[in-house]
Amino acid sequence: MHIQQLSLTNYRNYKQxxxxxxxxxxxxxxxxxxxxxxxxxxxxVLGFSKSHRTxxxxxxxxxxxxxxxxxGSIVKRNRQFPLEIQITxxxxxxxxxxxxxxxxxxxxxxxxxxxxxxEDLNLVKGSPQIRRRFIDMEIGQIQPVYIYHLGQYVKILxxxxxxxxxxxxxxxDDVTMLRVLTEQMxxxxxxxxxxxxxxxxxxxxxxxxxxxxxxxxxxDLDLQYAATAEVSESDNKEKIRITLTESFAxxxxxxxxxxxxLIGPHRxxxxxYVNGKNVQTYGSQGQQRTTALSxxxxxxxxxxxxxxxxxxxxxxxxxxxxxxxxxxxLLDTIEGKVQTFVSTTSVDGIHHQTLEKAEIFRIDQxxxxx
Ligand SMILES: Nc1ncnc2c1ncn2[C@@H]1O[C@H](COP(=O)(O)OP(=O)(O)OP(=O)(O)O)[C@@H](O)[C@H]1O
Numbered sequence: 001m002h003i004q005q006l007s008l009t010n011y012r013n014y015k016q017x018x019x020x021x022x023x024x025x026x027x028x029x030x031x032x033x034x035x036x037x038x039x040x041x042x043x044x045v046l047g048f049s050k051s052h053r054t055x056x057x058x059x060x061x062x063x064x065x066x067x068x069x070x071x072g073s074i075v076k077r078n079r080q081f082p083l084e085i086q087i088t089x090x091x092x093x094x095x096x097x098x099x100x101x102x103x104x105x106x107x108x109x110x111x112x113x114x115x116x117x118x119e120d121l122n123l124v125k126g127s128p129q130i131r132r133r134f135i136d137m138e139i140g141q142i143q144p145v146y147i148y149h150l151g152q153y154v155k156i157l158x159x160x161x162x163x164x165x166x167x168x169x170x171x172x173d174d175v176t177m178l179r180v181l182t183e184q185m186x187x188x189x190x191x192x193x194x195x196x197x198x199x200x201x202x203x204x205x206x207x208x209x210x211x212x213x214x215x216x217x218x219x220d221l222d223l224q225y226a227a228t229a230e231v232s233e234s235d236n237k238e239k240i241r242i243t244l245t246e247s248f249a250x251x252x253x254x255x256x257x258x259x260x261x262l263i264g265p266h267r268x269x270x271x272x273y274v275n276g277k278n279v280q281t282y283g284s285q286g287q288q289r290t291t292a293l294s295x296x297x298x299x300x301x302x303x304x305x306x307x308x309x310x311x312x313x314x315x316x317x318x319x320x321x322x323x324x325x326x327x328x329x330l331l332d333t334i335e336g337k338v339q340t341f342v343s344t345t346s347v348d349g350i351h352h353q354t355l356e357k358a359e360i361f362r363i364d365q366x367x368x369x370x
Contacts, residue, residue, distance in 0.1 A: 001112060001309045002339035003043065004080065005073040010065040012038040013366035022359035023075075024336065027350070028343040030363035036343040039363065040115070040316045043341065046072045046083055047113040047312070048137065049094045049104060057087050074111050076309060083111055104151075105144040112141050112303050112311035116296045116318050123295065124279055124288040128269035135270065138299055139199050142306045146195050153188040153265065156181055161260050168259030175252075182248045185264070190241035192265045197233045200225050200270070202305070206298035211274075214290050214329050221294055222273040228263040293326065297333050313340040320349025327351045 002023040008014040013035045030036045037053075041060075044052050051060060061068040067088045074081055084095040093100050094107040101107040122130050140147040160181040166172045204223050211221035225233065229247040231240045244264070251262050261267075272279040272291050279291050303311045313334060319327060319342050331354060334340055347355060362369040 001074065001076045001312060003046075003072050003111070003312060004075050006043065006046075007069075007071040008039075008042055009067075009069040009071075010062040011042050011068045011070060012060060012062060014038065014042075015062065015366065017366075017368065019361070019368055021339070021341075023339050025354060025358040026339075026341045027347070027355065027358040027360045028341060028363055029347060029360060030343075030345065032345060034363045035366045036345075036363055037117075037316055038366075040117075040314045040341060040343055042070050043072070043312065043314060044113055044115055045085055046070045047108070047111040048141070049085055049092065049107055052115060052117065053119070057092055058089060060087055061089070072111070076110075081110075103148070105140075105147040108147060109141050109144045109307075112307060112309070113314060114296055114299045114303070114311050115314040115316065116293065117314075117316040118318060118321070120292050120296065120318075121289060123292045124272055124283065128267075131270045132266070132268065134295075135196055135199060138203075138302070139195050141311075142199075142303060143195065146192070149188045149191045153185060153192060156185040156188070157261055157264070157266060160185060164255055164261065165259045167256045178252070178256075183245070186241055186244045186248065189244055189264050190237050193227070193231055193240050193244075194235075194237040196225060196265065196268075197235070199302075201233060202302055203295070203298055206301045207294045210297045210301075210333070211290060211294035214294060214326055216325075219274050219287070219290070220276075221291060222276075224271050224273070226269040226271050228267045289322075290326070293322070293330065297330065300334070300338060310338045313338045315340065315342045317343055317345075319351075319354075320344055320346070324351065327354070 003021055005018070005020050008017040028036050028039055041051055041053065045060065050057070067086060070085045072083045074083055081097050086093045094104070095101065096107055096110050123134055136150060140150070160178070163172070163174070163178055163181065167175070167178065200223060207223065208221045211219055229244050231243050235243065247263055255262050274283055274287050274291065277283070279287055283291065300311060300313065322330065328351065331351065342350070342354070342358070344350060
């Protein structure tokens, strides 16, 4: 899969841009604050309909304007189709083949993307929320129905938390309603957990293979899903549902006391181990970096396994941070198969092999210099 052409209108510091990309490696060079990340972000938004660095869509609209538009021409298995995201102050529209898609799950997955940016180091070091977002985004683009269940889960969770607050403050004693919400939420939670477990299983296999390669065979990477309920990877959906139902019954009194939902996918986490040791606690900077890179590269293979097509890879300001060996490994992994976008302030830290094959774009104040 690749992006053939991209057009931006009023997108951040791009008033108007129309650009054709190489289907292999594209290097985006520019000084600080010229629009490199903005360009990478626009490709990400085209795929996911939201940004990786803000939850406020309005920020994507150029300051003095009232709308922004991203249009892309995508080639997937020799077929070409258009994608479009339009953002206004009132909301956004996502169009696939010129048709507006009302459900996000009907849009996401048309353009698969893997992004590796400096903040991805937080995948290992940061809060559980970052790791949950990572798994949710990745499963979502492989299986869009996951997004539907996640959306429903979050909706019921909000109602349930609201009711728990009311019960805590004794403004109501409607436990029957609480149990109805618990049952509904459990249905979606069981599907979410089953899909997360399956994803973990596949991710573990690929990530370890890649990690061993990058560490020259001396490090093994393992990942474990840390659930808040007594569920495990070997459980099927029905078993997960039954266990969750029991667990919710057990914590009901405590949840009312605390006024919030204490267990479920929204509180789970993932733990990474290198040679059996928790990387978050004991790993060096280099091991944490390699772990994050292995996870990202594993995603490329996972998406390929599921969709029979390689995703687009966005490397925002990270390539020059990797040493020569890691860069070569990365490039060997993607060699000729994955359309890649690399952004950088200077070509100095970039492997000459990469530059030889690349199409180079120079960015200056929201414009591409010819
Ligand atoms: N909504 C917006 N409207 C207009 N300009 C914006 C908007 N949002 C951000 N900018 C501008 O975009 C520029 C930042 O661009 P970007 O983040 O892409 O930088 P960059 O080239 O990646 O730089 P660095 O190398 O420092 O990361 C800044 O000048 C910022 O003021």
